[in-house]
Amino acid sequence: xxxxxxxxxxxxxxxxxxxxxxxxxxxxxxxxxxxxHIQPVKEFYFSGEKTKVQVTGSGIIIRPDxxxxxxxxxAEKARQVKCTLSxxxxxxxxxxxxxxxxxxxxxxxxxxxxxxxxxxxAILGDSDKLxxxxxxxxxGSPLGLSRSLSMGVIxxxxxxxxxxxxxxxxxxxxIQTDAxxxxxxxxxxxxxxxxQVIGINARALIFGExxxxxIPANTARFVIDQLIRNGEVERSWLGVExxxxxxxxxxxxAGNLSGVLVAQVEPGSPADTAGLKxxxxxxxxxxxxxxxxxxxxxxxxxxNIANLPVGSPVHMLVRREAQDHSLQMISAKIDKFYGDxxxxxxxxxxxxxxxxxxxxxxxxxxxxxxxxxxxRRGGKAHEAGLERGAVILKMDGLDIRDMAHFKELYQxxxxxxxxxxxxxxxxxxxxxxxxxxxxxx
Amino acid sequence: xxxxFFPLLLLSLGFNLLGAGEPATDLLKKYQPxxxxxxxxxxxxxxxxxxxxxxxxxETTGFLVDASGLIMTSSALGSxxxxxxxxxxxxxxxxxxxxDFKVRRPGQKPVSGEFLGKDEDIGVAFIRAEALKxxxxxxxxxxxxxxxxTEVYILANLGERFDYAFSAxxxxxxxxxxxxxxxxxxxxxxxxxxxxxxxVTRQGQVLGIIMEHGISPAVAGMPLRATGFSQxxxxxxxxxxxxxxxxxxxxxxxxxxxxxxxxxxxxRELADYFNLPQVQGIxxxxxxxxxxxxxxxxxxxxxxxxxxxxxVKAEKDHDLEIFKxxxxxxxxxxxxxxxxRQGQVLxxxxxLKPAPKSKFQAKETGSVALxxxxxxxxxxxxxxxxxxxxxEGVWISRLEQAGxxxxxGLQTGDLLLAVDNVxxxxxxxxxxxxxxxxxxxxxxxxxxxxxxxxxxFIFVKPTWEQE
Numbered sequence: 062x063x064x065x066x067x068x069x070x071x072x073x074x075x076x077x078x079x080x081x082x083x084x085x086x087x088x089x090x091x092x093x094x095x096x097x098h099i100q101p102v103k104e105f106y107f108s109g110e111k112t113k114v115q116v117t118g119s120g121i122i123i124r125p126d127x128x129x130x131x132x133x134x135x136a137e138k139a140r141q142v143k144c145t146l147s148x149x150x151x152x153x154x155x156x157x158x159x160x161x162x163x164x165x166x167x168x169x170x171x172x173x174x175x176x177x178x179x180x181x182x183a184i185l186g187d188s189d190k191l192x193x194x195x196x197x198x199x200x201g202s203p204l205g206l207s208r209s210l211s212m213g214v215i216x217x218x219x220x221x222x223x224x225x226x227x228x229x230x231x232x233x234x235x236i237q238t239d240a241x242x243x244x245x246x247x248x249x250x251x252x253x254x255x256x257q258v259i260g261i262n263a264r265a266l267i268f269g270e271x272x273x274x275x276i277p278a279n280t281a282r283f284v285i286d287q288l289i290r291n292g293e294v295e296r297s298w299l300g301v302e303x304x305x306x307x308x309x310x311x312x313x314x315a316g317n318l319s320g321v322l323v324a325q326v327e328p329g330s331p332a333d334t335a336g337l338k339x340x341x342x343x344x345x346x347x348x349x350x351x352x353x354x355x356x357x358x359x360x361x362x363x364x365n366i367a368n369l370p371v372g373s374p375v376h377m378l379v380r381r382e383a384q385d386h387s388l389q390m391i392s393a394k395i396d397k398f399y400g401d402x403x404x405x406x407x408x409x410x411x412x413x414x415x416x417x418x419x420x421x422x423x424x425x426x427x428x429x430x431x432x433x434x435x436x437r438r439g440g441k442a443h444e445a446g447l448e449r450g451a452v453i454l455k456m457d458g459l460d461i462r463d464m465a466h467f468k469e470l471y472q473x474x475x476x477x478x479x480x481x482x483x484x485x486x487x488x489x490x491x492x493x494x495x496x497x498x499x500x501x502x
Numbered sequence: 503x504x505x506x507f508f509p510l511l512l513l514s515l516g517f518n519l520l521g522a523g524e525p526a527t528d529l530l531k532k533y534q535p536x537x538x539x540x541x542x543x544x545x546x547x548x549x550x551x552x553x554x555x556x557x558x559x560x561e562t563t564g565f566l567v568d569a570s571g572l573i574m575t576s577s578a579l580g581s582x583x584x585x586x587x588x589x590x591x592x593x594x595x596x597x598x599x600x601x602d603f604k605v606r607r608p609g610q611k612p613v614s615g616e617f618l619g620k621d622e623d624i625g626v627a628f629i630r631a632e633a634l635k636x637x638x639x640x641x642x643x644x645x646x647x648x649x650x651x652t653e654v655y656i657l658a659n660l661g662e663r664f665d666y667a668f669s670a671x672x673x674x675x676x677x678x679x680x681x682x683x684x685x686x687x688x689x690x691x692x693x694x695x696x697x698x699x700x701x702v703t704r705q706g707q708v709l710g711i712i713m714e715h716g717i718s719p720a721v722a723g724m725p726l727r728a729t730g731f732s733q734x735x736x737x738x739x740x741x742x743x744x745x746x747x748x749x750x751x752x753x754x755x756x757x758x759x760x761x762x763x764x765x766x767x768x769x770r771e772l773a774d775y776f777n778l779p780q781v782q783g784i785x786x787x788x789x790x791x792x793x794x795x796x797x798x799x800x801x802x803x804x805x806x807x808x809x810x811x812x813x814v815k816a817e818k819d820h821d822l823e824i825f826k827x828x829x830x831x832x833x834x835x836x837x838x839x840x841x842x843r844q845g846q847v848l849x850x851x852x853x854l855k856p857a858p859k860s861k862f863q864a865k866e867t868g869s870v871a872l873x874x875x876x877x878x879x880x881x882x883x884x885x886x887x888x889x890x891x892x893x894e895g896v897w898i899s900r901l902e903q904a905g906x907x908x909x910x911g912l913q914t915g916d917l918l919l920a921v922d923n924v925x926x927x928x929x930x931x932x933x934x935x936x937x938x939x940x941x942x943x944x945x946x947x948x949x950x951x952x953x954x955x956x957x958x959f960i961f962v963k964p965t966w967e968q969e
Contacts, residue, residue, distance in 0.1 A: 308910075308961035312946040324958040339950065339957055340923065421955050424890055446766075479775050483802075487888055489764035489788045490802055494771050 084254050088198060089210060091256030094147045094181035095122040096200050097129050098207040099154075099168070099248065101139035106402050106411040109435035109442070113140075119201030119249030120144070120168065121258055123285065125179040127170035130285060131248030132263050133159040136166035137399070144168070147208060150175045158288035161398035162296070162367075163232055164263050165281055166248075167288040183250060186257025188277035191218050191236065199240035199262055199273065201249025213240030213271065220274060221357045228264075232364045234357060235274040236260045242273030251275040283368065296367040297392035299375060300330020301337065303363065305356045309342070320344040320380065321353040321362055327421070335390035337379065344385075345378040367395065401464055402434055405471055408495050409440025410447060414464040423452070425485075430454040431467045433484070445493035447484060454490075455483035525704050526670035529655050533700055533708075534668055535638040536566045537659050538573055540629060541604040541612065552870050552902050560600070563659045563698060564629065565711065566639040567744050573605060573629040574740065576698045576713040577620045599862070605631040608659065608666045619748025623758075623830065624683065624735055625713040628747045640700065642737025643707035648675055648686060656692060656712055658699035671696060676731065682827040684736035686710070692732045701734050710734035759832045760857040762793020765825070767816040768805055776805075783807040783842060784816045784825055791891050798852040801843065808840035829854065866899060867933040869940065871964040872947060873905025874898050876918050878929040887915055887954075895919040895926050895952065910960045913953060920950035939964070 097120040104113055118135030122128070129144070136142065142154040152174040159166040172180065195215045203209050217237035222230055238251060242265045251260035260275030287294040302325035310318035323341040326333050343351055346366070353359050369375065371394040379386040400414025412431040413419075420428045433451045436443040447453075454461060456470045457480055474480050476498040484491050540563065546556040564575030579600060603615035613633035620627040652675045660667050677687040692699070692712060699712040712734045765784045773781040783805040789796050806814050809828060816822050832854055841848040858881040868875030877883075877899040884893055895917040901908050918926055921935050922944075939947060949960040 302956060302958070304958055309948075309959065312948055312961045322959065325956055340959070424888055424955060426890075479771060481772075481775055483787075488790075488885060488891060491764075491766060491787050492772065492785060492803075494769070494775055496771065 085198075085212075088252055088254050088256040092121070092183045092198075092200060092250055092252045092258065093208070093210075095183040096120075096147050096208060096249070097122060097131075097170075098145040098202045099129075099131055099135060100143040100145075101136055102141050102143075103138045104140050105138055106404065106435050109404070109410040109433075109437045109440065111404055111411075117202060117205045117245050118247045119245065119262070121200075121248075121250040121261075122146075122170070122180050122182040123185065123258075125182050127154075127172045127177075127180055128157070128285075128289060129154060129168040129170060130258075130261060130281060131166050131168060132261065133161045133164045133166045134263070135248045136168060137161065142168060144170060145207060146170075146180065150177070152177075158292040158294075160284050160288060160294045162229065162294070162395075163276060163280055163284050164230065165261065165276060165284045165288075167285055183252075183258045184256075185278040185282060186253055186255065186259040188218075188236065188259045188279045191215050191253070191259060191277075193218065196254055197238055197240055197259070198252045199238065199242055199246060199249065199275075200252060201246040201262060203241070203243035203245045205245050209246075211241040213238045213273075216272075218277075219357045221360070222264075222274070230360075232360050232367060233276055233280055234360050235264075236277055238273045238275060239271035240273060241271065242275075246273070280364075295371055296395040297369040297371050297373060297375075298330070298395035299332045299366060299390060299392055300327035301325070301332045303353065303359050305353045305359060306342070307354050310354075318342075319350065319352050321351050321359070327417075331375075331390040331393050335377075335388045337377070337388060337390075338381070340381075342380040343377050344380055345376075347376050366392070400432075403431075403464065403468060403471075405442070407476065407498055408442045408471075409437040410442035411435045412453065412464070412467065415452065423450070425452060429463070430461045430485075431464055441495050441498075442493070445482070445495050446491060447482065447493050448486065451484040451486045451491070453482050453484045455481075457481055526655055526672070529702055529704075529706060530657055530668050530670050532706060533640060533657050533702065535607065536640045537657075537668070537700075538564050538566060538605050538607055538631070538634070539659065539661070539666065540564050540573065540575060540579070540615070541606075542579070542600045542617070543602045544600050552868070552873065552875060552900060552905070561662060563661060564605075565698070565700060566634065566637050567740075568639055569636060571615075571631045571634040571637060572639075572744065572747060573615065573631060574711070574744070575627050575629065577622050577625045577627045578713070579620070579627045603629055603631075605629065605634065607634075621743055621748065623827070624739055624743070626711075626740065626743065628743070630747075640708050642740060643703075643709060644738045644741070647678055647680075647684070648703075648709055648736075650675055650678060653704050654688070654701050654709060655704070656688075656696050656699040656701055658696045658712075660695050664695070669696065671699075673732070681821075682824040683739050685733050685739075686736065687731040687733045690732070691730055708737055710737045711740075758830045758857040759854040760794065761829045761852065761854060762790040762795040763800060764788035764790075765806075765816075765822060767818050767821060769817055777845075778805070778842070781817060782813065782815050784814050784822065794852050794855045798839070798850045800839075800841070800850065800852075803843070804848075805842040806839055807842055807847075808838075810837055830857070861899070865929045867929055867936060868900065869936045869964070870902075871906070871940065871966050872936075872962055873902040873907040873965075874912060875900040876929070876932060879917070883915075889917065889952075893917060893952075896929055896932055898951075906962045906964055907949070907960065910949075910962045911958075912949065912951060912960050912962075917952040918949060919952055919957065920948075922948050940966075 099118045099120045100115055102113055102115050120129040120131035123130050136156050137159045139156055144154045145151050152171055154168040154170045157167040157169050193215055199211045216239050220235040220237045242262050246262045249262045250258040251262055253259050259278050262275045264274040266272040284294055301323055304322040304324035306318050306322050309322055320342045323339050325339055326337050351362055353362055369392055373392045375390050375392055377388045379388050396417035400416045402411055402413045404411045411434045413434040415428050415432055430452050433447055433449055435449050436447055461467045479497045480495045482493045541561050544558045544560055562575055562579055564573040567574045603617055604612040605615040606612035613631050615629045615631035618628040618630055654673055656671045658669055660669050673688040675686050676689040679685050697712050701709045712732055763786050765786050768783045768785045770781050786804045787802055789800050814825055835854055837852050839850050839852055860882045861880050864878040864880045866875050866877045876896040879897050883897050898914050898916045901914045926932055943966045947962045951960055
């Protein structure tokens with residue numbers, strides 16, 4: 062620790078002599094007043110019970126009327142959000158919308174609370190113009206230390222990060238920087254020397270040093286617009302996983318193969334219905350040539366499809382066994398990232414909506430029923446043999462279609478009677494009898 | 503005078519035989535010749551190369567149980583290898599049987615032995631060392647029931663750590679449990695060095711064996727050591743196995759039977775809910791695709807009330823084991839099940855099948871040049887990886903991590919679905935494909951694989967040996 066400390070003491074003044082100090086100051090002054098320290102209180106279900114916890118993150122005001130850009134992982138599942146502005150004004154904010162697919166969220170400050178009409182805001186820059194080695198500043202509240210600034214350079218402009226559990230980013234190519242980014246920096250801006258926000262800091266690497274990752278401002282623009290207008294980002298979905306073609310080209314001895322390879326087709330998806338198959342090579346989508354030689358080119362293809370209005374006709378030119386085919390499909394709406402959760406107080410458990418993601422991750426035969434997200438130890442559901450991860454398919458012999466249907470059945474269920482639930486865990490089904498409750502008066 | 507002396511003489515003879523006051527010494531003297539030391543090797547696949555294996559030398563002890571040199575020991579032997587379909591099947595770990603058995607009595611020359619197999623339900627493994635015959639052996643006493651409070655001695659060879667010393671420890675029988683198998687609890691736990699250990703009465707009757715892995719949860723209903731009691735199965739439970747020990751390498755002739763359902767107890771509350779006149783039966787909750795139960799028309803929700811002439815009853819989870827044991831050890835192929843389906847009484851003849859193959863019995867094929875080996879997809883792997891029951895392809899059982907396929911992104915446990923656009927339907931077909939590839943020596947091979955819930959193509963540059 063000591064060594065590190067000395068290093069900074071020496072390095073910063075030396076460094077400062079070589080760069081344009083007024084430029085740094087200027088950039089700082091343009092963005093700092095728009096910086097927000099965010100403390101959301103998140104609500105989630107733990108062991109079948111509603112639990113609250115306060116977390117800390119950062120954000121940046123992007124409009125004078127108080128819209129704040131931050132990370133989805135900071136704002137999601139938050140009921141109340143406490144914000145502290147740069148001048149230490151405290152006020153609350155409302156979550157306008159979250160987009161877990163890009164890890165972005167928009168909040169709206171309740172300016173009236175502090176008697177404010179307008180607030181200072183920052184301007185988004187053009188992240189496509191970033192250069193390797195360009196000096197950038199990261200701002201935010203690392204580990205809850207508010208209004209903090211660190212400096213570094215752009216280390217990479219097109220970092221591809223594989224999906225890992227909940228950490229997915231199919232549409233992002235990340236900006237990598239060596240500016241120190243720590244937990245709490247999440248949602249804070251990455252700023253160029255012109256004082257423009259060119260990225261939103263979102264991730265750092267465990268065990269890595271000076272490896273921070275930011276979402277490019279140009280990805281954020283579309284998302285901000287959609288969130289402010291609709292409260293959500295509506296995306297098109299075809300049910301295809303793509304793969305780059307450089308190895309396929311080597312395999313087939315084709316030097317300049319163009320297109321993108323189909324790696325997976327979800328059963329029942331628009332692509333499946335249209336007859337697309339793994340191994341197909343797509344050379345054009347809606348008459349525009351597509352090309353993904355390297356995997357870094359995949360997010361753009363995904364994004365181009367996702368950004369089509371839901372219900373758009375999509376035409377694909379498919380190369381299969383040395384012949385060109387033409388396939389037509391209609392894009393569906395991408396399913397939500399998180400399903401709704403519902404606490405069954407009487408039965409002492411919580412259930413979650415079955416999303417496409419859950420169907421896929423749990424290898425479920427069909428998107429029906431609800432999934433148990435938690436049971437209270439020793440509670441009725443637990444005693445009846447229900448466990449987290451069990452998919453409830455039937456109640457008293459009736460098929461449960463979805464969450465809305467489950468809620469309906471649950472609310473209509475007579476409390477004075479026992480109820481039989483049929484659930485699926487892995488390969489085996491199970492009957493669970495929830496005992497009759499005591500009749501309240 | 504004679505009348506008086508004769509019983510006295512007998513009495514003193516008896517005392518002399520059992521060693522006046524110190525029966526442990528005499529019991530050890532009597533059973534020592536039937537105790538053997540077993541040396542063997544566990545074989546693990548190496549992750550560095552496909553030809554290489556890791557051989558780990560192991561040692562345990564066992565007991566001669568017949569005149570032909572048949573040795574019984576704990577199923578802990580070759581612990582990474584399990585024939586059980588119900589345990590967790592690990593992907594890494596052993597894929598072959600323990601090998602190179604050597605058996606000896608303390609202080610004598612080792613002779614080679616042959617591994618016959620295991621019965622994990624009752625926690626035993628069998629080895630035959632014909633060169634040891636004729637040999638003294640132990641005979642289990644079929645005397646029932648042993649009374650609670652009976653004094654017993656646990657006789658064991660303590661192994662290399664204690665220079666192969668023999669030991670005897672005194673305990674009392676603390677409890678008798680008769681379902682699904684007869685077993686006894688002893689007062690207090692035993693040091694692990696005493697397993698496997700022979701349980702004998704003061705009079706020298708052999709009651710059973712304390713096994714290292716104990717009795718499987720499928721029989722005991724709970725993990726053995728968790729309770730603080732040591733327990734052993736009654737010797738009578740071993741008699742059938744000793745008379746008919748497992749056959750080596752009998753891949754297609756597993757002796758255990760399989761019905762193919764998941765089930766749960768029919769509790770009083772469930773019986774009330776279903777409006778049943780009485781609480782008696784087992785509730786079928788899942789019928790496995792392609793199982794004998796499915797062929798016989800069983801359905802989820804059916805309540806099994808009788809098997810053959812015996813009543814079936816399970817009010818709690820533990821009771822299910824009785825039914826499982828009846829099925830697994832059923833001696834015939836056909837059995838009549840009586841069912842209650844929504845109030846209707848039905849009778850269904852079921853033709854039981856051998857339990858499905860495990861990964862150990864599955865055939866393997868592969869290619870060193872490609873850097874992987876694959877095995878037939880067995881039920882244990884489907885369950886372990888949560889693949890759908892109708893999953894196709896073969897699974898990658900061994901992989902050279904920095905080999906051609908490993909570098910291209912293939913992982914152990916992945917499903918291989920196609921090679922160069924040919925769908926893989928079975929292990930023999932893959933063997934043919936590999937042979938063709940080895941003849942044609944292409945520069946690159948295209949694999950289509952499933953990793954967890956995603957599929958993708960993997961392009962492999964084989965390293966063909968120079969001709």
